[in-house]
Amino acid sequence: xxxxxxRMPQPEESPQATLRDGLTVADIAEAxxxxxxxxxxxxxxxxxxxxxxxxxxxxxxxxxxxxxDSFVWRVYNARVxxxxxxxxxxxxxxxx
Numbered sequence: 001x002x003x004x005x006x007r008m009p010q011p012e013e014s015p016q017a018t019l020r021d022g023l024t025v026a027d028i029a030e031a032x033x034x035x036x037x038x039x040x041x042x043x044x045x046x047x048x049x050x051x052x053x054x055x056x057x058x059x060x061x062x063x064x065x066x067x068x069d070s071f072v073w074r075v076y077n078a079r080v081x082x083x084x085x086x087x088x089x090x091x092x093x094x095x096x
C-alpha cells in the first residue's frame with residue numbers, strides 16, 4: 001500500500017468522522033502519517049483499518065472509507081485502541 005492518502009470529511013459531507021476518547025485531528029494525523037512499517041493495516045476494497053501510535057505513544061484505531069472512484073481514504077471514526085487491538089498490534093512484527 002505504501003504512503004497512505006487520507007483526509008478528514010468536509011463539512012458538507014455525511015457522515016462526519018466520529019472521534020472518541022478525546023482524540024483530535026492532530027492525533028489522527030500523527031497515527032496515519034507514520035511510515036507503513038509502524039502501522040498495522042487491514043483492508044478491503046472500500047474499508048481500511050489502521051492501528052498506529054501517536055507521538056504520545058497512544059495506540060489509535062482509525063477506520064477509513066473510500067468511494068469506488070477514489071484513491072483517497074476518508075476518516076470514518078477513530079478511538080483509542082482496545083486490548084484486543086493491542087494484541088494484534090504487538091503481533092504485527094511477527095507477520096513481516
